[in-house]
Amino acid sequence: MSTAAHPVDTHKPPEVNLTKFGMTTFLASEAMLFAGLISAYLILWISQGKNYEPEWLKADKFTWPVLVTGINTCFLLASSGTLYMGEQAVLKGKSITAWLGLTTILGAVFVTVQYFEWRHLYSEHIWFHTGGTYTSSFFTLTGFHGLHVSIGVVFLAITTLMAAAGKFTPHRHDFLTCVSLYWHFVDIVWIGLFTVMYLLPYFIH
Amino acid sequence: MQAQATVRLPDGAHPTNYLNKETTIRSWLLTTDHKRIALLYLFTIIFFFIIAAVAAALMRAELLTPKGDLVLSETYNKLFTIHGVLMVWFFLVPSIPTVLGNFLIPMMIGARDLAFPKLNLLSWYILATAGAIVLYSVTAGGVDVGWTFYTPLSTKFSNEHVMVMAFGIFLSGFSSILTGLNFIISIHRMRAPGLTWMRLPLFVWSLYATSLIMVLATPVLATAMLLIVVERLWGVGIFDPSLGGDPVLFQHLFWFYSHPAVYIMILPGFGVVSEIITCFSRKRIFGYRFIAFASMAIAILGFMVWGHHMFVSSQSLYTGMVFSFLSFLIAIPSGIKVFNWTMTLYKGSISFETPMLYVLGFIGLFTVGGLTGLFVAALATDVHLTDTYFVVAHFHYIMVGGMVLAFMGGLHFWWPKMTGRLYPEPMGQLSALTTFIGFNLTFFPQFILGYLGMPRRYHAYPPEFQVWNVLSTAGATILAAGYLMPMIYLPWSLWWGKRAGNNPWSATGLEWQTPSPPPEHNFDQTPLVTEEPYGYPLAATTHNRHTEGRQREMEHA
Ligand SMILES: [Cu+2]
Numbered sequence: 211m212s213t214a215a216h217p218v219d220t221h222k223p224p225e226v227n228l229t230k231f232g233m234t235t236f237l238a239s240e241a242m243l244f245a246g247l248i249s250a251y252l253i254l255w256i257s258q259g260k261n262y263e264p265e266w267l268k269a270d271k272f273t274w275p276v277l278v279t280g281i282n283t284c285f286l287l288a289s290s291g292t293l294y295m296g297e298q299a300v301l302k303g304k305s306i307t308a309w310l311g312l313t314t315i316l317g318a319v320f321v322t323v324q325y326f327e328w329r330h331l332y333s334e335h336i337w338f339h340t341g342g343t344y345t346s347s348f349f350t351l352t353g354f355h356g357l358h359v360s361i362g363v364v365f366l367a368i369t370t371l372m373a374a375a376g377k378f379t380p381h382r383h384d385f386l387t388c389v390s391l392y393w394h395f396v397d398i399v400w401i402g403l404f405t406v407m408y409l410l411p412y413f414i415h
Numbered sequence: 416m417q418a419q420a421t422v423r424l425p426d427g428a429h430p431t432n433y434l435n436k437e438t439t440i441r442s443w444l445l446t447t448d449h450k451r452i453a454l455l456y457l458f459t460i461i462f463f464f465i466i467a468a469v470a471a472a473l474m475r476a477e478l479l480t481p482k483g484d485l486v487l488s489e490t491y492n493k494l495f496t497i498h499g500v501l502m503v504w505f506f507l508v509p510s511i512p513t514v515l516g517n518f519l520i521p522m523m524i525g526a527r528d529l530a531f532p533k534l535n536l537l538s539w540y541i542l543a544t545a546g547a548i549v550l551y552s553v554t555a556g557g558v559d560v561g562w563t564f565y566t567p568l569s570t571k572f573s574n575e576h577v578m579v580m581a582f583g584i585f586l587s588g589f590s591s592i593l594t595g596l597n598f599i600i601s602i603h604r605m606r607a608p609g610l611t612w613m614r615l616p617l618f619v620w621s622l623y624a625t626s627l628i629m630v631l632a633t634p635v636l637a638t639a640m641l642l643i644v645v646e647r648l649w650g651v652g653i654f655d656p657s658l659g660g661d662p663v664l665f666q667h668l669f670w671f672y673s674h675p676a677v678y679i680m681i682l683p684g685f686g687v688v689s690e691i692i693t694c695f696s697r698k699r700i701f702g703y704r705f706i707a708f709a710s711m712a713i714a715i716l717g718f719m720v721w722g723h724h725m726f727v728s729s730q731s732l733y734t735g736m737v738f739s740f741l742s743f744l745i746a747i748p749s750g751i752k753v754f755n756w757t758m759t760l761y762k763g764s765i766s767f768e769t770p771m772l773y774v775l776g777f778i779g780l781f782t783v784g785g786l787t788g789l790f791v792a793a794l795a796t797d798v799h800l801t802d803t804y805f806v807v808a809h810f811h812y813i814m815v816g817g818m819v820l821a822f823m824g825g826l827h828f829w830w831p832k833m834t835g836r837l838y839p840e841p842m843g844q845l846s847a848l849t850t851f852i853g854f855n856l857t858f859f860p861q862f863i864l865g866y867l868g869m870p871r872r873y874h875a876y877p878p879e880f881q882v883w884n885v886l887s888t889a890g891a892t893i894l895a896a897g898y899l900m901p902m903i904y905l906p907w908s909l910w911w912g913k914r915a916g917n918n919p920w921s922a923t924g925l926e927w928q929t930p931s932p933p934p935e936h937n938f939d940q941t942p943l944v945t946e947e948p949y950g951y952p953l954a955a956t957t958h959n960r961h962t963e964g965r966q967r968e969m970e971h972a
Binding site: 228231232235236238239240242243245246247250253254257258338339342343346347349350354 | 530531534592596597599600603604630631632633634635637638639641642645649650651652653658659660661664667668671
């Protein structure tokens with residue numbers, strides 16, 4: 211390969227959106243992880259039909275989770291909105307601590323409500339191994355997603371503290387960009403999960 | 416090239432290079448230099464390779480006689496599990512990408528380092544930790560489920576160490592994902608000025624395709640392993656039929672990763688072959704675009720053929736036919752590559768240095784492996800051959816005959832660049848020949864054994880199979896000698912080998928324009944690329960005398 215010297219220093223700083231590109235690629239990988247779990251759930255459902263649905267879905271026991279989680283979903287969607295407002299504000303150089311703080315609180319509310327939902331089901335004697343594949347998939351998938359949300363809340367809290375310390379400028383906020391990409395991703399996954407795990411089984415009856 | 420002006424020392428050595436800049440252990444363990452990380456990976460995967468090879472040697476020794484007299488059947492099961500798990504996830508998957516890829520990608524694209532140097536180091540720590548966890552599960556009592564972890568064996572009947580090993584593999588996947596991610600971003604964003612996509616060395620193209628598979632397929636393996644852990648930990652019923660689960664679902668998830676993983680294990684080898692074959696034919700590559708796009712085609716098609724591992728697992732005949740057809744389809748891009756390499760050799764000025772011998776071995780063995788793949792991709796023959804030694808022989812022709820030979824070829828080719836030293840050439844040639852002969856003697860008899868109906872994974876067998884098994888074990892001994900030689904003369908060359916100079920093979924490619932070993936920052940100045948790769952003296956299209964003659968006639972007319 212013939213080359214000529216080029217008057218550019220090799221020690222040039224990495225491009226600004228290198229981290230954003232990296233995070234997006236990582237989320238593509240994460241998406242495949244959830245795709246694997248969700249398709250496992252759907253394949254089991256399709257191949258087993260009615261046998262798949264445990265008693266507690268047919269009884270009224272399922273109304274409580276669907277209603278509560280429906281409202282909870284609104285909190286999660288709202289958190290994506292407040293985070294978006296924060297991202298817009300940082301570009302204009304405004305303070306974003308309030309927006310980020312609000313996002314963190316909404317995320318924390320979501321995790322807490324999920325925790326109480328699990329506790330409620332546990333008190334009804336519904337747990338990982340107590341009733342067919344739907345129940346198993348339900349706890350595995352919501353649990354795995356809940357883990358992602360919890361990690362997200364921790365990072366949102368860190369981001370809020372960083373914002374309060376004035377770490378972000380209109381031109382330098384890579385960390386914020388990564389955290390918000392992750393958070394929006396977790397939200398989108400939840401919309402999918404809520405549809406296939408709650409709404410579909412509920413309305414099919 | 417101005418960069419060379421600063422390094423014109425008599426023996427081609429750079430005063431300070433990436434090896435001698437700092438020498439403390441701390442400086443190695445905390446390095447973010449892609450070249451040092453490549454060497455960390457090299458030691459790590461060789462360590463796992465040796466353990467896995469010892470397990471294989473014990474199995475071959477057991478199979479000398481029809482009776483199971485050396486090890487218990489349980490021990491034998493544990494041996495092939497160790498062999499498979501370590502070879503696949505801790506040697507083959509990381510081999511070329513993490514050692515040669517890490518070392519070469521930044522140099523081939525004219526960059527100072529990968530896009531995320533710290534992430535690169537983290538990937539190594541993840542792999543090392545994952546390997547330690549897997550070794551712990553082996554010493555704590557061993558796992559006997561094979562590298563495929565089929566349910567319900569792995570979720571119900573085997574011991575609980577399965578969970579530890581599954582977690583280790585789950586973790587190693589993240590090393591793979593982060594490495595792939597780092598390569599993708601680097602290849603997109605860090606290329607030197609003038610280095611367009613169509614000017615990239617084919618090694619970079621093949622690793623780009625590999626990285627896509629690493630990022631998109633590995634998470635599904637993580638899903639499968641995670642579900643095994645969850646099922647054992649909380650007794651959920653996703654795979655367990657008595658709780659309403661479906662054991663075949665595991666096979667779908669597992670092979671959705673593990674078929675593309677075959678391409679993680681072979682595509683980087685393709686890249687190495689393209690680099691070496693042009694250099695030692697002194698010829699431009701034949702059909703650059705075809706080879707580059709064939710890598711991408713293989714990466715994409717590789718996601719659609721997993722069902723060919725499940726022809727006998729209650730899959731419907733219709734599904735089987737679709738998967739069979741798609742598997743035949745994927746043979747086309749692989750065939751294109753073999754054809755193009757052969758055309759590159761045609762009328763080339765060929766010389767037989769060690770890397771070239773390894774690569775010629777690769778082409779022959781990969782072709783045999785690929786063609787026997789068609790036997791098992793065809794529904795009717797697969798029913799006869801499933802779970803026999805034919806399958807074992809087939810994938811070893813791809814994994815060992817293909818990837819290991821490519822890895823050895825690449826290691827010998829770039830060794831002078833990595834270390835600044837030359838190994839003794841006759842020793843190298845001898846090791847390449849020994850490996851080739853030993854490999855064929857080990858695995859060719861296994862095709863016959865499989866065809867005759869000997870199932871895999873048994874430690875005892877009927878006496879009529881003994882002849883072929885003895886041949887195979889004899890071959891394994893020769894193969895072991897072929898592996899041992901480089902493990903002796905390569906380290907030897909570090910102290911007593913001749914100085915290599917910048918470009919001992921007169922190869923093209925940006926990496927050869929740096930000193931050997933390269934300085935920590937690779938290039939003193941960012942190179943500017945103005946030409947396609949492989950600017951060797953002989954043109955890619957061989958002039959056909961017949962057409963030339965006709966052209967002359969037409970000009971006369
Ligand atoms: Cu396959």
